[in-house]
Amino acid sequence: METPITMITQAPLVHNSHPRKKPGRTTIHAMLSERLSLGEAAKLEMRSLHTKTPVSVLQELLSRRGITPKYELVQIEGAIHEPVFRYRVFLSNEFVATGTGRSKKEAKHAAAKNLLELLVGNQTPEQANSTNGTSANTSTIDVTNQVVSPYDDKVMGNPIGWLQEMCMSRRWPPPSYEMIHEEGLPHERQFTIACEVLKHRELGMGKSKKLAKRMAAHKMWQALQDMPMEGSNLPQGFEDDEELSAKVQNRYTALKDSKIQTLTSTHSCKVSQFHKNLKQSTGEKLNELQNVNLNIKDFNFVEFLQEIAAEQEFEVTYVDVEEKSISGKCQCLVQLSTLPVAVCYGSGTTSKDAQANAAHNALEYLKIMTKK
Structure with missing residues (x-):
């Protein structure tokens, strides 16, 4: 009986490097690209167009410089079953390109390719913004006017x-x-x-x-x-997270420890009676309030509120808030000495504007409450 012979083969050597990664090339390529001007770097990156898509090449080129290209679908034309998409890619007012295709993906790649050609100097801005780099014919709308600048303000992008x-x-x-x-x-x-x-x-x-x-x-x-965003250069009115957190914590603690009176049945009856009396109130100014347009420009809200107060025998008190709003505006509270007291809020560029806004809101409140 013959003894079976076992064939022993040596396993192939396995390198530690990733089989798909070309050692050293990517890093050197990136370093070289960063040292070159944008146009020269674009020429270097475009050598890989046969293995990468134009969108990928453009993204890699710009990401090393901390720039993000902005793509925008600007037009869909053609028949329903054969649409033609037009994409625009925006880098700056100087570097804008468009591209068309039978799909959004194809149009996006065409736009990226045209922008790369513009960066390396192979195309003029006019060529980069015509239909895929070719001159538009008589049946095509002027792309420069309709696509690159869809608005008359000549402001690019969004x-x-x-x-x-x-x-x-x-x-x-x-x-x-x-x-x-x-x-x-x-x-x-x-x-x-x-x-x-x-x-x-x-x-x-x-x-x-x-x-x-x-x-x-x-x-x-x-x-x-x-x-700049750091330190004392921050715009006034901006608070960092720690300062904002401390303020919120202090206000929450004060609110938590305070005792807030609940609305008793007696108070509830007074509020109900006040609303009932307000509905039944009459007067020339109060009737005028129901018919006046409170959105008219240059309307004197403070004066009109004072006239209603004199007619209905209640006092109007304005309280200016020392702190400015988070948007930097002046703040004001207006108190109507009705029973119960009504308080309305207002804000504005100046203290006078804030009072006018508070009076406007108080008039809106009275208009709703006295509507028959």
């Missing part, structure tokens, strides 16, 4: 969204917008809108409210771009 993101990332209150002025003929209107972030204020003008708002947001975004 400044309103960018400003919102900036405030969120810096843990600031969101920006507030206020209609300031409107003038011109019906077909030639000019709007002015103010944008406020903390104590900063910028004005934007445009042929529509949307354009004016975009311009105001754009100006504010540019003004806050280079603002």
Whole structure:
């Protein structure tokens, strides 16, 4: 009987490095890319286009410089069963490109490819913003006007969204917008809108409210771009987490230890009777309140409230709050010496504006309570 022979083969040597990773190349490539100008680095990165998508190449190029390209779907055209998508990629006012494709993915890659070509100088801005780098024919809408600058304000991208993101990332209150002025003929209107972030204020003008708002947001975004976030350079009104936490803790402790009186049946009857009497109240000024538009510009709320108070025989007292609101505005409370006492809140740029706003809110309260 023959003894079976067992074949012993030597196992192949296994290297510790990851089989998919090319040792050293990625790190050296990245270091070299960072030292080059953006155009030269783009040329270097574009060598890998045969193995990577244009979106990936552009992302790797810009991420090393702390830049994030912004993509935006700007148009869908063509038949329902054969749509053509148009994407725009925005880097700065100088570097913008568009691309089209049968799918969103294809259009996005085309836009990224055109931006890379623009960065290395192979295309002009006009070519990078025509249909995939070719000149638009007579049947194609002018891309430069309709896609790259869809608004007449010549402001690229989405400044309103960018400003919102900036405030969120810096843990600031969101920006507030206020209609300031409107003038011109019906077909030639000019709007002015103010944008406020903390104590900063910028004005934007445009042929529509949307354009004016975009311009105001754009100006504010540019003004806050280079603002440092550290130490004493923080805008006044901003509190760090520790300071804010300490204030909240102190207020909570004081509130927890305080004894708040509950509404007894006697008090409840008084409140109910007050509302009933208010409904039944009559008077020339009180009747006028039901018909007046309280949103009219330049309406004197303080004076009108005082006239109603004199007619209905109650006193009006304004209490200015020393602390400013989180958005940096003056604050005020107005007290109506009715039974029970009614208190309304108001805020504004100045103490006088805050009082007017409080009086406005008090009039709105009385209008609701005296409605027959």
